[in-house]
Amino acid sequence: MKRNLEKLGSETAKSGFQNEQDVVDKFNNWQKDEDAKAWLITMQYNLEEIESVEAVKISGHHKADIQVKVTIVFKSALGIENISIKLVTTSTGFNQIDKREIDNYVELWNIPPDIEYLLKLFTGKIKPTKTNLHDPRRMLLTEMTKEEQKKIVAFFTKNKILVLTDIIKGNDEFSADWLMVVWKQDGENPKWIIVDINFALNFYGDGPVEITKQGSLHIGKVGMQRKGGDGGRPSAQQLQFKINPLALFQKGV
Numbered sequence: 001m002k003r004n005l006e007k008l009g010s011e012t013a014k015s016g017f018q019n020e021q022d023v024v025d026k027f028n029n030w031q032k033d034e035d036a037k038a039w040l041i042t043m044q045y046n047l048e049e050i051e052s053v054e055a056v057k058i059s060g061h062h063k064a065d066i067q068v069k070v071t072i073v074f075k076s077a078l079g080i081e082n083i084s085i086k087l088v089t090t091s092t093g094f095n096q097i098d099k100r101e102i103d104n105y106v107e108l109w110n111i112p113p114d115i116e117y118l119l120k121l122f123t124g125k126i127k128p129t130k131t132n133l134h135d136p137r138r139m140l141l142t143e144m145t146k147e148e149q150k151k152i153v154a155f156f157t158k159n160k161i162l163v164l165t166d167i168i169k170g171n172d173e174f175s176a177d178w179l180m181v182v183w184k185q186d187g188e189n190p191k192w193i194i195v196d197i198n199f200a201l202n203f204y205g206d207g208p209v210e211i212t213k214q215g216s217l218h219i220g221k222v223g224m225q226r227k228g229g230d231g232g233r234p235s236a237q238q239l240q241f242k243i244n245p246l247a248l249f250q251k252g253v
Helices: 020-028 034-042 102-109 113-123 146-158 160-169 197-205 247-251
Strands: 009-012 050-057 066-072 077-088 095-100 178-183 191-196 209-211 217-219 222-226 239-243
Touching: 020 034, 020 050, 020 066, 020 077, 034 050, 034 191, 095 102, 095 160, 102 113, 102 160, 113 146, 113 239, 146 160, 146 209, 146 217, 160 197, 160 217, 160 222, 178 197, 178 247, 191 197, 191 247, 197 247
Parallel strands: 077 178
Antiparallel strands: 009 191, 050 066, 066 077, 095 239, 178 191, 209 217, 217 222, 222 239
């Protein structure tokens, strides 16, 4: 099925969303649910040709949260759509899209030892020996030498497509085909938008790889930072990637 990547769905939902199960239920009730009909149209389906729709939640650690199976009348065709869902309740802040131990990223992206070392300084996995740091437990990228900063930027620039694909789309059998954002605002009906995952990759990947004034990294519109928190437990030393899901609304796509 050929998809028009520029054709995006953006509507106001007529009922509340609590979690991914609500989206599953709406798809399964697609014949009576106007939102589900709009989603299917956005995914390039002709409603008159649909025989059945079956949606289920996906368990485990995958980019897609739900899978939708669409059976087409008379064509013996089955469309399978994996959807990543971001539920947003605040108008500010970023939403985590991926976090792992640096060793996992080393294996995933074939990160060389010098970049691995710098990333572990950045997250505090390796305690820095340099003094007068903002936080003695770790080094901000801006506290590294200019040469070290260039190495970080060069690596993520060279591997930008690989990195963004893995953290937004995924690389297994449940990689995402679509990104859905549901925005719940107090006192207002929830809004939703669903975009093809390739559009999402291009949208969030637009822009340079650069070190921020706060000492973290931007890969296009994706932020990379130390996870932090967790009461100082080792999990705070994981590497974390974030996006602003509401940017899709603010852009007016």
